Amino acid sequence: MNHQTTKKSFFSNPVLRTRITSANVKPKEMFLGYFVGPFCALISNAIFGSFLNRYYTDVIGITRPEYGAFSALYPMISVIFVVLGNLLVGQLIERTRTGQGKARPWLLLSALLVPAAICLLFLVPVGSSPTAQMAWIAVSYNLYYAVAYPFFYTAHSSLVGLSTRNSKHRGLLATFSNASGVAAVGIGASILVPLLLQSLLFVEGAGGGIDTAASYNNWRIVMIVLVVLTFFAILIEYFFTRERITEENMKLNIKEEKIPMLKQLKAVVNEKYWWFIILYFLLFQFSGLLKNSSMTFYCKWMLQPVSLGGMQLDPMFLLGLVGGIPTAIGMVVAWPIAAKLGKKNAVVGGLVISVLGGLVSFIDVHNLYIVCAGVVLKGIGSIPAMYVTLALLSDVLDHLEAKNGFRSDGFTMSVYGAIMVGLSGLGNGILNALLSANGYNAELASQPKGVETALVVCYLAMELICYAVIAVLLCFLTVEKHIDEDHKIILEHQRQAVLAAGGEWIEPAERLRMEQEEADRLADEARRAELKAWCEKKGKSFEEEEGKYEAAQEAKRRRAEERAAAKAAKKKKG
DSSP, X not given: OHHHHHHHHHHTSGGGSOSOOOSSOOHHIIXXXXXXXXXXXXHHHHHHHHHHHHIIIIIIOTTSGGGTTHHHHHHHHHHHHHHHHHHHHHHHXXXXXXXXXXXXXXXXXXXXXXXHHHHHHTOOOTTSOHHHHHHHHHHHHHIIIIIIHXXXXXXXXXXXXXXXXXXXXXXXXXXXXXXXXXXXXIIIIIIIIIIIIHHHHSOBOTTSSBOHHHHHHHHHHHHHHHHHHHHHHHHHHHHTOOOHHHHHHHHTTOOOOOOOHHHHHHHHHTOHHHHHHHHHHHHHHHHHHHXXXXXXXXXXXXXXXXXXXXXXXXXXXXXXXXXXXXXXXXXXXXXXXXXXXXXXXXXXXXXHHHHHHHGGGGGOTTOHHHHHHHHHHHHHHTHHHHHHHHHHHHHHHHHHHHHHSSOOHHXXXXXXXXXXXXXXXXXXXXXXXXXXXXXXXXXXXXXXXXXXXHHHIIIIIHHHHHHHHHHHHHTTOOGGGGXXXXXXXHHXXXXXXXXXXXXXXXXXXXXXXXXXXXXXXXXXXXXXXXXXXXXHHHTOOHHHHHHHHHHHHHHHHHHHHHHHHHHHHHHHHO
């Protein structure tokens, strides 16, 4: 009991309150809380997804014979710890209840943990024995992926489902949230590093190999930048997000039962829709991570730089640039497509296009332009999958709540987080095993044919295979037809809980109106207080300045009414 009181008082501190005060989702929340903050926070992990394994192989040298099978075993074994870490974090989120939500408090904690773990990743003692280096890598890798990052990512991933019940607003937040992750990979890992940092992070030595000492020191410099960026980015996401569903349950005095993990497990595993969406994430993430981790190797050994306007363009930069085109397009077109076709139909149709378009790359796997064409076509088809699926997951979570009478966000998002984070290790382990088995050597001028085949499978083929399987799988995900009925059931559960607790039930629309009025009143009080303080400081009349403000607001209202009237008249005439 004391623990709960401490938690409550800690998060009631005004310094820690969300800066989002509106009852409805507004642009500031979408842009800062779901795009800018996550984008900057995810850049470091996106870079690690593409380059951490290469840092270990080319700079530290863990594929050398003296390291044995370590390069393949450590990321695979780490998957166990990553899964357990994410499940634990999910349970902590599920059991948390504060004035600032259930996920956001852990997001705040991650602002300290993630930067600290990033530091340890790149402080491998290069002058020590292989045994000491392997121990450091194993410990620091798991501190990041199994402890620190799950706190951030599971909390981050839970926010869309906890933000609002408004399906349209939730879809917009899902779009911005997904866009932040896609943009982090596209800009951070595929453009920023290849264009600006490739030669810095992997310094070419006099003999054509890697200057490991210079590369190691440069990675530490970049590490400092990433640490600072990640810290402030997570704080931005924390302060500009809000858990309205958690607040709703607290205001209605609905006591959330502490659901045992076994009960949650039973609830979700007996729901076919849950399995469909989890298997989707499993296949989509595995193929994407395998592609990203092999990309830097594929570009170095399978493709040649091209000259454009007298400039030598790195293949990875060009692939990242053209691959970013669908990302930019997607933010604009994903939800209009989903609104017209339905979320599931949009994803399935898009993945079919991705598979057919991606086959273009196989015309010549060594030709940069042909590979780029295949990447663009595959990316265009995957637009709905990139932006819509978190909203589909939220629909599944609502369906589970309607069916079982309790939410399973914490457990589900811990599984989701384990998939999104843990599969990075599995992908790296498979890639390293294939490279080692086929004689990969970073000091060679070219690689054996077996290495080239492995890179084609990892970078090009596996994603298309997984996309085809997902397209078939999602044909059976028909959760959207239950949305209206699910929301009615959830509302009825809430009404009964409120009445049982002796409270007064207020319909959601009326409650939302009242909350918005209260938010507007508080905002206006704060504005008047700020204006009064400013007037006192400047020696101006508060009444006069307030009159100017009111006149400006009245003029603004009139212009809005005139535009609305003109629009209505035009519509009537047409």
